[in-house]
Amino acid sequence: MTADVPFYDRRTETLPPERLRALQWDKVTALAREVFSANRFIGEKWRAAGIRSAADLRSWEDFSRLPFTLKSELVADQAEHPPFGSNLTYPLERYVRVHQTSGTSGAPIRWLDTQESWDWWARCWGFVLRGAGVTAEDRVFFPFSFGLFVGFWGGFEGARTLGAMAIPGGGQDSVTRLAWMETLGATVLVCTPSYALHLVEVARERGLDLPKLPVRLTVHAGEPGACIPAVRQRIEEGWGAKAFDHSGMTEVGAVGFECVAQAGLHVNEAEFIAEAIDPATGAPASEGELVLTNLGRGCSPVFRYRTGDRVRVAPAPCECGRTFLRLEGGILGRLDDMLIVRGVNVFPSAIEGIVREFQAIDEFLVEVYKHSEMDEVRLLVEVDETPAHTARAVQGRLRAELGIRVEVVPVPSRSLPRYELKARRVVRRSAGPS
DSSP states (O other): OGGGOOOSSHHHHTOOHHHHHHHHHHHHHHHHHHHTTTOHHHHHHHHHTTOOSGGGOOSHHHHHTSOOBOHHHHHHHHHHSTTTOSOOSSOGGGEEEEEEOOOTTSSOOEEEEEHHHHHHHHHHHHHHHHHHTOOTTOEEEEOOOOSSBOTTHHHHHHHHHHTOEEEEOTTOOHHHHHHHHHHHTOOEEEEOHHHHHHHHHHHHHHTOOGGGSSOOEEEEOSSSOTTSHHHHHHHHHHHTSEEEEEEEETTTEEEEEEOTTOSSEEEOTTTEEEEEEOTTTOOBOSEEEEEEEESSOTTSOOSSEEEEEEEEBOSSOOTTOOOSOEETTSOOEEGGGOEEETTEEEOHHHHHHHHTTOTTOOOEEEEEEEETTEEEEEEEEEOOSSHHHHHHHHHHHHHHHHSOOOEEEEEOTTOSOOOSSSOOOEEEOSSOOO
């Protein structure tokens, strides 16, 4: 399959494992030398762990003894050293970009980039877009309001590295965005999976036949979804285009991308070191929490950052020919999103995978509330036709597939919120339904 696979950097993406590991080692040791003395946050953290200099990093065993970095540490550091914290390797005059995390999983974090690290962001997104098959001939539409959230800023720059036309879609409502896509001949859509499905709804209401548009590829990030088979199928059927997943974080970078084999997410190991650990013990695991070290962002790096994402490492190479690490099923869910329903561990992504199989349902919301000191779950689903029948069918599938009994309540169309960026489909209520 390799001959027909689109690569951004074929030589690097197909390096033998030992040479890829050597490339990572050269980068991580150079990064350590760059930041140890100049970066207050890194220096203090490493010295507290018994590391006296960057020269102490002599082997991968030494690397595995580096302390994990936690998001709570970054939040505390910025609270103590406002507004940007102390994870800065250079004087502020060197930095040219400021972005901020979305804040969906806690207090937002601000992050600065130099011109060099912003070029690195663009290169990483080049891997993402090219992996999906984007070329210089494409017109890439970004229906994203360009604010402080890093969101698709990097993707916009990544399209430029491929020579593709990048079309900004900020400051517009959904109807206008669809009209611009049609008028300008957009061939690629880059947005969250939730927003792609929302645009399908809007097009249906307006009588617009999306598969007749020239869009041939959609690339999705910001939330798990595009790697969930039922979600992917709905996006692809709604747009008449192939849908691809991507994972990244403001504080880390554009990490993972999906290739044309669509067999999970590749981690861009030329620019990141990825580990999977048991979240309870920190020991290596084939399925567990994803830990990342970025290798091209010396201005504000993270070493062994615990992402909170649950992943499963694929045991075999991908048929596309890449030697990069592959994550089966992409990001399986957030560890802090996991629900415990009468003793059963359930991730919202598993619920979404079932709900999206029902074409009658446009949107859904998971309500979590306490009952006798235990978490209970109620699922709200937007459905107009045969609502009672659909609700019973969903309830049966949830019990059969996940082993949980959930109250499923049909609600009117358009009664649940829609999101341009990260969807918030799990809400905690102080009390249950009356």
